[in-house]
Amino acid sequence: xxxxxxxxxxxAPPSFLNYRFDAAYDEMFEAPAQPREHYQSLHRTxxxxxxxxxxxxxxxxxxxxxxxxxxxxxxxxxxxxERIFPNDLIPRIIPAWEWARIEKGLTQRLTALxxxxxxxxxxxxxLREGIVPRELIYSCKHFRRExxxxxxxxxxxxxxxxxxxxxxxxxDFAVLxxxxxxxxxxxxxxxxxxxxxxxxxxxxRDYGVCPIDHYPQALLATLRSLTPENCRHPQDPVTVLLxxxxxxSAYFEHTFLAQQMGIELVEGRDLLVHDxxxxxxxxxxxxxxxxxxxxxxxxxxxxxxxxxxxxxxxxGLFNAYRTGNVTLANAIGTGVADDKAVYxxxxxxxxxxxxEEPILPNVPTFLLTDEAQRQHVLDNLQELxxxxxxxxxxxxxxxxxxxxxxxREEFRARILAEPRNxxxxxxxxxxxxPCLIDGEVESRHIDLRPYxxxxxxxxxxPGGLTRVALRKGSLVVNSSQGGGSKDTWVLLAGNxxxxxxxxxxxxxxxxxxxxxx
Amino acid sequence: xxPPRNYFARTFQRxxxxxxxxxxxxxWMGRYLERAKHTARLVDVELQLWLDQSxxxxxxxxRFLLEALRIPTTQAAVDSTALLNTLVFSRTNASSILSCIAxxxxxxxxxxxxxxxxxxEHLNRLYLEVxxxxxxxxxxxKSHAFFHAVEEGAHLFQGITDGTxxxxxxxxxxxxxRYVERTDTIAALMETHFKRVAHPADQPVESTEYLExxxxxxxxxxxxxxxxxxxxxxxxxxxxxxxxxxxxxxxxVRFSVDRINAALHVIGDLTERREKLPTRIAGRLRAQLSFxxxxxxxxxxARSYLENVRSExxxxxxxxxxxxxxxxxxxxxxx
Numbered sequence: 034x035x036x037x038x039x040x041x042x043x044x045a046p047p048s049f050l051n052y053r054f055d056a057a058y059d060e061m062f063e064a065p066a067q068p069r070e071h072y073q074s075l076h077r078t079x080x081x082x083x084x085x086x087x088x089x090x091x092x093x094x095x096x097x098x099x100x101x102x103x104x105x106x107x108x109x110x111x112x113x114x115e116r117i118f119p120n121d122l123i124p125r126i127i128p129a130w131e132w133a134r135i136e137k138g139l140t141q142r143l144t145a146l147x148x149x150x151x152x153x154x155x156x157x158x159x160l161r162e163g164i165v166p167r168e169l170i171y172s173c174k175h176f177r178r179e180x181x182x183x184x185x186x187x188x189x190x191x192x193x194x195x196x197x198x199x200x201x202x203x204x205d206f207a208v209l210x211x212x213x214x215x216x217x218x219x220x221x222x223x224x225x226x227x228x229x230x231x232x233x234x235x236x237x238r239d240y241g242v243c244p245i246d247h248y249p250q251a252l253l254a255t256l257r258s259l260t261p262e263n264c265r266h267p268q269d270p271v272t273v274l275l276x277x278x279x280x281x282s283a284y285f286e287h288t289f290l291a292q293q294m295g296i297e298l299v300e301g302r303d304l305l306v307h308d309x310x311x312x313x314x315x316x317x318x319x320x321x322x323x324x325x326x327x328x329x330x331x332x333x334x335x336x337x338x339x340x341x342x343x344x345x346x347x348x349g350l351f352n353a354y355r356t357g358n359v360t361l362a363n364a365i366g367t368g369v370a371d372d373k374a375v376y377x378x379x380x381x382x383x384x385x386x387x388x389e390e391p392i393l394p395n396v397p398t399f400l401l402t403d404e405a406q407r408q409h410v411l412d413n414l415q416e417l418x419x420x421x422x423x424x425x426x427x428x429x430x431x432x433x434x435x436x437x438x439x440x441r442e443e444f445r446a447r448i449l450a451e452p453r454n455x456x457x458x459x460x461x462x463x464x465x466x467p468c469l470i471d472g473e474v475e476s477r478h479i480d481l482r483p484y485x486x487x488x489x490x491x492x493x494x495p496g497g498l499t500r501v502a503l504r505k506g507s508l509v510v511n512s513s514q515g516g517g518s519k520d521t522w523v524l525l526a527g528n529x530x531x532x533x534x535x536x537x538x539x540x541x542x543x544x545x546x547x548x549x550x
Numbered sequence: 551x552x553p554p555r556n557y558f559a560r561t562f563q564r565x566x567x568x569x570x571x572x573x574x575x576x577x578w579m580g581r582y583l584e585r586a587k588h589t590a591r592l593v594d595v596e597l598q599l600w601l602d603q604s605x606x607x608x609x610x611x612x613r614f615l616l617e618a619l620r621i622p623t624t625q626a627a628v629d630s631t632a633l634l635n636t637l638v639f640s641r642t643n644a645s646s647i648l649s650c651i652a653x654x655x656x657x658x659x660x661x662x663x664x665x666x667x668x669x670x671e672h673l674n675r676l677y678l679e680v681x682x683x684x685x686x687x688x689x690x691x692k693s694h695a696f697f698h699a700v701e702e703g704a705h706l707f708q709g710i711t712d713g714t715x716x717x718x719x720x721x722x723x724x725x726x727x728r729y730v731e732r733t734d735t736i737a738a739l740m741e742t743h744f745k746r747v748a749h750p751a752d753q754p755v756e757s758t759e760y761l762e763x764x765x766x767x768x769x770x771x772x773x774x775x776x777x778x779x780x781x782x783x784x785x786x787x788x789x790x791x792x793x794x795x796x797x798x799x800x801x802x803v804r805f806s807v808d809r810i811n812a813a814l815h816v817i818g819d820l821t822e823r824r825e826k827l828p829t830r831i832a833g834r835l836r837a838q839l840s841f842x843x844x845x846x847x848x849x850x851x852a853r854s855y856l857e858n859v860r861s862e863x864x865x866x867x868x869x870x871x872x873x874x875x876x877x878x879x880x881x882x883x884x885x
Binding site: 314 | 566567568569570571573659660662663719723817820821822823874875877879880882883
């Protein structure tokens with residue numbers, strides 16, 4: 034959305050004339066012209082909105098993003114190409130009872146994944162019992178042998194997680210992807226909310242939306258709860274955010290979070306290790322660092338241990354970590370659990386460690402190392418989505434129905450060459466939500482990325498980043514591939530709703546959290 | 551004078567010191583901006599003086615300009631267009647106006663979260679303005695507007711910085727950079743000047759020499775302030791005294807060194823390193839300037855005195871670097 038196109042876009046009140054329905058679940062409508070209960074008020078507001086006001090609102094929103102520098106960097110373009118992350122003004126609404134399920138499901142899932150990570154880096158029970166094949170783990174690019182036998186605070190490997198959820202055609206949420214390494218986007222969640230509150234103050238108030246503004250505080254509390262045992266001031270650990278630097282695509286988010294949490298934003302060259310202790314170089318001399326919220330990938334963390342050509346990292350950091358003098362969040366080697374082939378085993382993993390049924394299902398996944406499944410996939414490439422197991426951000430993907438013959442042949446060859454590197458899933462019709470496109474309300478595909486924090490307790494801030502595939506018919510929501518985002522409103526539970534009475538209580542306190550066993 | 555600090559209020563601050571990289575960036579941003587401003591001013595004044603003189607005098611003046619700006623003179627004959635290019639637009643000359651402003655912006659970009667939005671917006675705008683300027687035919691003769699814009703841009707930036715940024719340690723490092731650079735540039739300018747004028751006398755001068763001394767005053771933004779102090783009668787000895795020893799004029803050497811001292815004291819307090827090297831060298835230089843008399847200085851040789859000022863200034867710079875930015879961890883942890 035460019036601001037230059039604005040004046041001509043809003044000639045008439047927004048209409049739903051071009052709103053298309055397809056097989057996908059629709060967030061707003063039960064049936065054409067029949068909005069779901071929790072969307073009725075929004076529907077009315079949209080229909081009654083004077084076009085001039087809508088134009089002004091969009092302009093005000095765009096300006097806010099521009100002025101506050103809420104941008105991301107596009108790789109491959111000119112040096113320092115910064116863009117606004119396109120924002121859609123129509124909020125996505127999730128009723129309290131649906132959220133309660135998401136919350137329970139994600140907490141369960143992350144609890145199990147943390148137990149899984151501890152296990153595979155220690156005894157390996159799950160491998161011994163043959164629930165997850167040994168070779169699958171050891172062949173994973175993100176498996177870190179260096180982590181074997183290493184004890185970390187509270188046994189929490191993943192403390193910051195952003196899980197991608199999609200709706201299945203029947204409306205149930207399912208997990209598409211666990212992002213357990215360095216998930217990003219949370220600053221856009223907060224920025225979207227800030228803008229929407231300004232644009233629709235009355236509607237926001239009338240709807241009763243759960244607050245999310247405490248995220249930075251909750252993140253800081255989570256990080257501090259992971260203070261290493263031999264920290265000299267356990268009440269007041271020195272916590273820093275480690276960024277790869279200005280040219281990283283999420284640099285805005287790094288500065289934003291550091292500022293909001295009131296901690297130092299450091300680069301690799303600000304840190305140094307002496308006698309296995311990490312210090313940051315300050316004008317008052319070296320200051321010992323206890324907890325590092327790192328936004329640098331494993332590979333680049335320590336040139337002595339991982340990639341030797343990394344200049345983003347800190348030489349000796351891993352040894353300091355091994356010694357237990359510093360906490361890294363997330364831990365090293367968590368990527369093994371969000372490998373897309375390991376993903377297929379998560380329901381069994383939950384079962385194995387928690388003796389519970391998964392609350393949120395997986396999307397059906399074909400493992401290409403299995404001969405029968407591979408053959409099925411190769412025969413049906415046109416209907417399936419093929420993903421590289423170690424990639425993220427929408428790179429290295431084949432979307433069968435939108436692919437050319439040449440692309441399919443290319444992927445066929447790649448799969449045959451390295452079956453372990455790929456998985457396939459049915460093409461999901463991501464659910465649709467109303468978006469404001471050129472002054473009209475049209476439907477676009479969306480997903481949902483809630484952010485889960487795991488420290489002394491699990492914290493889910495009620496909301497998340499709803500990503501939108503702004504191109505008509507597109508199923509790719511990644512910001513690097515032309516996606517946008519919209520605010521996500523989780524509603525406070527209404528009276529008499531038993532399913533969420535408990536949740537409601539916690540939400541009122543401003544923190545949704547649960548003690549871990 | 552160092553502003554009095556409320557030590558009670560400081561106890562809310564958790565730890566002493568800021569990231570060395572950030573302090574380093576702010577310091578250099580201050581230096582680069584001051585350098586860009588000084589270059590713009592000096593070149594502008596020289597171009598105006600050039601209009602008043604015979605064409606033959608030109609070549610010598612250009613050499614003087616390069617020397618005063620501490621740029622190594624090349625063997626080749628200097629023509630005015632090439633020279634302007636070097637001083638204003640060159641990418642290879644790290645001290646050209648364009649390079650300085652680009653470097654100042656780059657330094658600020660890396661520590662953007664430390665500065666106010668206004669600071670960033672203004673410096674970014676100045677950068678874009680300078681980048682858009684092209685040295686076209688005849689540019690030299692109408693360049694005044696450009697130099698004026700650079701100078702004004704730098705002044706505005708200083709104003710925005712002072713008005714919107716918290717005057718904490720980071721701000722002090724910007725001050726430090728600005729005044730270290732100013733001390734050095736003014737001292738270098740005077741040193742070059744003393745090479746080509748006769749022994750400064752306490753007598754009014756006329757014609758050519760008059761123009762030179764007025765040029766020196768104008769290049770230091772000091773003409774009006776000098777006139778207020780000593781009337782429009784240009785006495786070289788008083789000019790030298792004014793630029794070197796005046797405690798109140800912001801572009802005098804002594805004023806700049808006083809500011810360096812003030813900034814170093816506050817930083818020393820904030821970082822608990824008051825007794826360290828930079829404070830000591832700066833204090834020594836300050837004492838020297840506070841208790842010197844111009845007659846003595848001239849009698850013993852103004853140029854060697856200025857050389858000494860510059861060498862002390864370089865030592866302050868090195869000491870800041872060594873104590874605050876690039877210290878050896880082993881020795882720090884041992885102490």
